[in-house]
Amino acid sequence: MSLERELHAEYARYCTRRWFFKECGVGMAGLAAADLLAPQATAAPSAVNPLLPKRAHYPAKAKRVIYLFMGGAPSHLELFDNKPELAKWDGKLPPADLLKGYRAAFINPNSKLMGSKYAFAKHGQSGAEIGELLPHTARMADDLTIVKSMKTDAFNHAPAQILMSTGAQIFGRPSFGAWTLYGLGTENQDLPGYVVLQSGQKGPSGGMSNFGCGFLPTMYQGVPFRSSGEPVLYLSNPKGVSEATQRNTLDVLKQMNEERLGVMGDPEIASRINSFELAYRMQKTAPEVMDISQEPQHILDMYGAKPGEASFANNCLLARRLIESGVRFVQLFHEAWDHHGGLTKGLKEQCGLTDQPCAALVQDLKQRGLLEDTIVIWGGEFGRTPMVQGGSDGRDHHPNAFTMWFAGGGMKPGLTLGATDEFGFNVTEDPVHVHDLHATLLHLLGFEHTKLAVKFQGLDMRLTNVHGELVPKLLA
Template identity: 40%
Template sequence: MSKNPFPIYTPPVSRRSLLRSAGAGFGYVALAGLLGQSTPQAFAATADPRSPLAPKQPNFKPRAKRVIFLYMEGAMSSLDTFEYKADLQNNDKKSSPGGGLLNASKFKFKQYGKSGQWFSELMPNIATHADELCFLRGLHTDTPAHPQAVVQLHTGSANAALTRPSMGSWLIYGLGSENQDLPGYIVINPTPNFGGAANYGSAFLPAYYQGTGISDEGFMPNVKAANPHALEIEQLDLIQRRNHDLAAINGAPEAVEGVIKSYELGFKMQGNVPDLLDITKEPQHVLDAYGVKPGPDGSFARQCLTARRLSEAGVRFVEIRQPGWDHHTNLHKGMIKQTGMIDKPTAALLQDLGDRGLLDDTLVIFGSEFGRQPAAQLNDDGRDHNITGYSMFLAGAGVKKGFNYGSTDELGINAVDGRMHMNDLHATLLAIMGIDHEKLTYRYAGRDFRLTDVAGIVQKDIFA
């Protein structure tokens, strides 16, 4: 028997063990505590191609580099905003094929731009961009319940038994991050409603692909630096060097790897994020254009301006949220209030992106998890959910301008032309970003998963 060159066997040291023991007892708790520390040496920004967040080559030439998703949580009524139906207006209080009585919109509509897009009086500012917008008018989805529909919009699946990665996580997994000092995926004003964190989580993808949440006041927890302590900084640098040295030898559970990457990114962000999120540094005319003001009524304006700043800095996917659109009752007053908060900021965002040249490589998505019925509900001042036909609009890179794709029937109940399921929307989004949705896969529990699952058709007719 050959002599063992290692008479005393020492098991390999895992990263988990290292984090517990290295640096004179410096472990998980101490590492978390150092999130309040700042040093230019710690986790210096390097374009390491081995990093999972490093930029990756797309499958083909992308039409857009980044996405801003303006999500109207609760299902905004397009029948009262940008989907004019003459038959609905002319048949108010008559029987609806879907049951109940038809409820004509109480708001005046008119056409805008050379493309003749219809907008109601609720969106006078967005309407000025009519010739820049690409409307998807044949959307449909699978479930009329908010929790499932919202999760399906964000992850491609309404199956509560297995949470899937969000579309932002899939994009960062497929393309990496443009800026190694910032998260690739940020959600502004994340809410606990309708699935909560599942809507921007990474699920079974590694944790470093999940969305980073910030408040609508531009606050990100644990990002501001406290007074650094030299000894702790040295310990941190030592641990990180050992961590990278052992990477090829031992590997680590993805959860631990995700923590490590999150802490690395946390240190990098300390030099950039506070200033980046401080929208008060913007000129007054920019703040006025967005309608920035304190309080809840100014939330969406602050989000839009922050989204522009983040996108300009290289954040690949930014989602902003405006809850409060679930108008089963109080539709008239509710729509006036809601659109009053989002119309001016949305238009300002489109204008600002265009003025800065960012709209040439940024895709803007505006929409909800489903639509609303043309029939009246609850004292004739509400609309129920509609999953069989509704609209969104896109703007910016990769899509046609002043264009309508698909349509619903004369009353706005069912998608009849250019039908686009949620899987098709996701496949098309990925294609705009240069990704083949059938090739973007991740193996988990014995099978290859995709954002589009086993479906999805790219709707190339909307491509510019």
């Protein structure tokens, strides 16, 4: 079910209960219902903007997030996790005990091992090992926090992406970006607090739930922007509609919605009021922020960005412009890394599209003094198998071990955390589950992850569910 249909269904259920108690109560049952509803009516949401900046649980090292989501899952075995022993086993069947109890998405037990297709080298004072396809990333090795011991629970794209984004494999939970916006609000009230930019072959396999708000009011969900043309479709007025006409129309709608909000107390009505007003303000602010042609040529060249084109490079530059303008959370989805076959060519192409812009983003943030309190996250939803798939040049999905990197925002620079076995198959040191990562990221943003919660269907719901442990080794 789509996010819109879920919200509509929940709204219908909510209104039906309210209507029943308000309109159909008779006798003592009606009086009892009215008494029970009185505190709710007193606490009904107002039209006051809930996206104004808020205080976290404690002083935070990070104020904002840029999440570079590499959808489809890049191969850690070619990019970050060098395994010389795997090369020696190339073309051979893996040891029997390696696959005991293992579930894979598509390969079979007779699949042979495959060594890395590309060479590795050590970089920087930290000595981080990085694959040859990432020369720009390698040059900023001492600014990165590399985690080679990530683990997840899902081995198919959609549930794994949803787990990475929301802390659960099922639809209907708020995304990490939505929780961040809910907890901190946003600094620029003329732009969405949570912006999504997409590139690659298609949108994320997990769909809009990757940046949805779940059971939180819809004002907290990510707003997709376009990197060329109008930032948001239908943002400008149609022909024949003047600014005065639009403003008068919005004023009438606002008055009607506020009256209904007072009757129903439905937070979605407050969301609607704020969304209309935000869209009106965005007509002036969004086009200016999204116009990268204003950037100096040396900045465009640094990213490899080209005004007027849709690209990952443009999106990285836009991410910097957005957070510099006060946007709290920017998420870039680049869905292009699912190399079941054609791994050698596919990795070279995607690294060619993303390596330079990612490094430029970190460098640009650093030179502007923004990296210190901005968390930059790079990674996919899981890793790839050391066994070959798709003939002789592909790897299957692998949840047991994969690599992500981070920069800024209180992460410890120059650190490589964790290790995997000689085949890059299982984590052997410092495992970091997705829930542990979420707990650590929330900590950097100033939140105790067990306390950032919302009561829903009788439960205290949170990003980390009932799991998650802070990883102190990752902190600067």
